Amino acid sequence: xxxxxxxxxxxxxxxxxxxxxxxxxxxxxxxxxxxxxxxxxxxxxxxxxxxxxxxxxxxxxxxxxxxxxxxxxxxxxxxxxxxxxxxxxxxxxxxxxxxxxxxxxxxxxxxxxxxxxxxxxxxxxxxxxxxxxxxxxxxxxxxxxxxxxxxxxxxxxxxxxxxxxxxxxxxxxxxxxxxxxxxxxxxxxxxxxxxxxxxxxxxxxxxxxxxxxxxxxxxxxxxxxxxxxxxxxxxxxxxxxxxx
Amino acid sequence: xxxxxxxxxxxxxxxxxxxxxxxxxxxxxxxxxxxxxxxxxxxxxxxxxxxxxxxxxxxxxxxxxxxxxxxxxxxxxxxxxxxxxxxxxxxxxxxxxxxxxxxxxxxxxxxxxxxxxxxxxxxxxxxxxxxxxxxxxxxxxxxxxxxxxxxxxxxxxxxxxxxxxxxxxxxxxxxxxxxxxxxxxxxxxxxxxxxxxxxxxxxxxxxxxxxxxxxxxxxxxxxxxxxxxxxxxxxxxxxxxxxxxxxxxxxxxxxxxxxxxxxxxxxxxxxxxxxxxxxxxxxxxxxxxxxxxxxxxxxxxxxxxxxxxxxxxxxxxxxxxxxxxxxxxxxxxxxxxxxxxxxxxxxxxxxxxxxxxxxxxxxxxxxxxxxxxxxxxxxxxxxxxxxxxxxxxxxxxxxxxxxxx
Numbered sequence: 001x002x003x004x005x006x007x008x009x010x011x012x013x014x015x016x017x018x019x020x021x022x023x024x025x026x027x028x029x030x031x032x033x034x035x036x037x038x039x040x041x042x043x044x045x046x047x048x049x050x051x052x053x054x055x056x057x058x059x060x061x062x063x064x065x066x067x068x069x070x071x072x073x074x075x076x077x078x079x080x081x082x083x084x085x086x087x088x089x090x091x092x093x094x095x096x097x098x099x100x101x102x103x104x105x106x107x108x109x110x111x112x113x114x115x116x117x118x119x120x121x122x123x124x125x126x127x128x129x130x131x132x133x134x135x136x137x138x139x140x141x142x143x144x145x146x147x148x149x150x151x152x153x154x155x156x157x158x159x160x161x162x163x164x165x166x167x168x169x170x171x172x173x174x175x176x177x178x179x180x181x182x183x184x185x186x187x188x189x190x191x192x193x194x195x196x197x198x199x200x201x202x203x204x205x206x207x208x209x210x211x212x213x214x215x216x217x218x219x220x221x222x223x224x225x226x227x228x229x230x231x232x233x234x235x236x237x238x239x240x241x242x243x244x
Numbered sequence: 245x246x247x248x249x250x251x252x253x254x255x256x257x258x259x260x261x262x263x264x265x266x267x268x269x270x271x272x273x274x275x276x277x278x279x280x281x282x283x284x285x286x287x288x289x290x291x292x293x294x295x296x297x298x299x300x301x302x303x304x305x306x307x308x309x310x311x312x313x314x315x316x317x318x319x320x321x322x323x324x325x326x327x328x329x330x331x332x333x334x335x336x337x338x339x340x341x342x343x344x345x346x347x348x349x350x351x352x353x354x355x356x357x358x359x360x361x362x363x364x365x366x367x368x369x370x371x372x373x374x375x376x377x378x379x380x381x382x383x384x385x386x387x388x389x390x391x392x393x394x395x396x397x398x399x400x401x402x403x404x405x406x407x408x409x410x411x412x413x414x415x416x417x418x419x420x421x422x423x424x425x426x427x428x429x430x431x432x433x434x435x436x437x438x439x440x441x442x443x444x445x446x447x448x449x450x451x452x453x454x455x456x457x458x459x460x461x462x463x464x465x466x467x468x469x470x471x472x473x474x475x476x477x478x479x480x481x482x483x484x485x486x487x488x489x490x491x492x493x494x495x496x497x498x499x500x501x502x503x504x505x506x507x508x509x510x511x512x513x514x515x516x517x518x519x520x521x522x523x524x525x526x527x528x529x530x531x532x533x534x535x536x537x538x539x540x541x542x543x544x545x546x547x548x549x550x551x552x553x554x555x556x557x558x559x560x561x562x563x564x565x566x567x568x569x570x571x572x573x574x575x576x577x578x579x580x581x582x583x584x585x586x587x588x589x590x591x592x593x594x595x596x597x598x599x600x601x602x603x604x605x606x607x608x609x610x611x612x613x614x615x616x617x618x619x620x621x622x623x624x625x626x627x628x629x630x631x632x633x634x635x636x637x638x639x640x641x642x643x644x645x646x647x648x649x
Binding site for chain 1: 247251254257258539540542543544545546547548550551552553640641642
């Protein structure tokens with residue numbers, strides 16, 4: 001089943017009189033349960049593509065579908081509804097609300113979707129257990145390590161049971177052991193719950209976790225390989241070459 | 245909503261000093277306005293009380309043709325059998341005192357000075373004469389059978405260099421249009437702490453005033469004080485008598501009441517100006533908060549918070565600042581008002597025409613003024629959040645997230 005689909009999407013940013021083409025005629029389909037990496041050097045369009053799929057932004061041309069629904073023409077509040085119900089986000093900069101505890105951060109999307117207090121309690125506890133942070137539930141972000149904060153962000157992304165989780169460079173600000181732990185958790189949750197993960201990265205160690213790799217360069221998809229590790233390795237090699 | 249309020253309180257707690265001073269700015273505005281409202285109310289209340297107590301009473305019964313401005317002593321302009329009329333009115337339960345008074349005009353001559361005065365013939369023993377009798381600061385008040393004594397106000401005594409026991413020549417207009425002249429002894433000097441009244445009013449016993457003004461046993465008015473001002477209409481209805489006119493304190497002090505109403509309008513304008521200025525502090529605080537928390541606004545939008553909830557978050561912060569500021573204002577303002585209502589402010593002789601202003605103003609805060617101020621301050625502060633809230637709500641999530649990276 002198709003969770004997300006991008007059809008001939010382009011995105012042009014205009015800063016003053018200067019136009020920057022971040023994406024050029026990109027088409028992509030993401031099926032349920034995928035664990036897909038968007039790879040490419042900086043400026044290749046990975047983040048822009050994630051933002052279009054995540055309804056954070058709208059394409060200049062082309063269309064984006066989430067669970068079969070065209071979201072390209074939705075207004076701001078309608079897109080907020082789609083994000084709240086169908087999409088979870090994990091950002092590079094541990095995007096937690098600093099004044100809320102880990103528990104409250106995970107609870108926030110549930111509050112926004114109007115869930116009952118008892119349901120919220122059960123769900124938040126279950127998710128903090130799943131990311132091994134039950135004992136740090138009442139700590140605020142500044143009392144947690146980077147890796148712990150990112151695990152809270154993963155728990156928050158999963159809280160409303162979304163069909164799709166989008167992670168933008170989730171390990172970029174973490175050291176190797178913490179980065180590995182985050183990827184292990186994401187891979188495990190993908191296996192156990194079937195939730196679809198799409199993550200942007202240019203770290204070859206992170207790419208090695210992906211079962212499908214989509215490579216971008218200059219706003220275009222230049223490789224789209226879902227053929228297992230061989231394909232991944234081939235693309236990783238190309239990435240390494242492009243980065244070098 | 246509770247969650248948004250909790251978030252607002254925590255967000256304000258991030259920069260406690262800034263939040264405190266923002267609330268304090270509002271508090272200072274509220275305290276200042278509370279004091280001003282109470283002082284202005286106290287001034288008008290004091291002026292009206294003084295006018296009723298000293299000059300108009302709650303009700304005056306007069307001859308139909310009596311004109312307050314002319315203070316005519318012609319018999320047709322005076323009340324016949326005033327003692328009898330006063331006794332009838334005094335028998336009504338709501339009436340505290342009803343006493344005849346005769347008003348005349350004259351000149352006090354002492355040495356080479358001649359000063360125009362209003363001469364009031366009063367029953368010295370009446371409760372209505374208490375404000376002058378109890379205000380004697382030198383000598384004693386006149387008695388009913390005194391035929392040579394007068395009591396003058398302290399400002400007049402100071403101006404003419406007179407003291408109790410001194411003699412003065414008094415020229416008084418009479419009912420037949422002539423002038424009577426007699427030497428009087430100043431029995432006492434009084435003060436009601438109302439310079440505008442004290443400097444021009446001379447008291448003598450009613451019988452002597454009637455005699456010197458050739459008014460027979462007539463009086464200018466029956467001066468009536470009530471136990472409760474709210475009973476005025478009931479007493480007016482009860483004392484309506486043929487051939488006499490009845491004036492209420494409202495009719496006799498219309499200038500004072502109109503000025504009070506006008507000043508209330510100015511006060512409302514002042515509320516908006518002062519609170520508008522304090523609101524700019526709140527706007528500034530919230531705009532800074534919006535810019536500092538751009539990334540968080542982006543995060544909250546990304547996880548599905550709608551624009552109206554983002555707005556609600558900033559309105560909640562404004563509401564918390566408003567509650568804190570108003571609470572501070574009520575405490576600071578309450579202390580200032582408590583001081584000003586007990587000790588008052590000495591203003592001396594202000595000399596406003598048509599009003600009797602005391603030499604000291606005592607603050608008086610009405611619940612209505614306090615509630616109006618609190619509600620206005622709250623609404624103005626909430627309105628101050630409108631622009632920052634719109635600024636936050638209109639942020640595109642992508643730009644908000646990108647702006648923070």
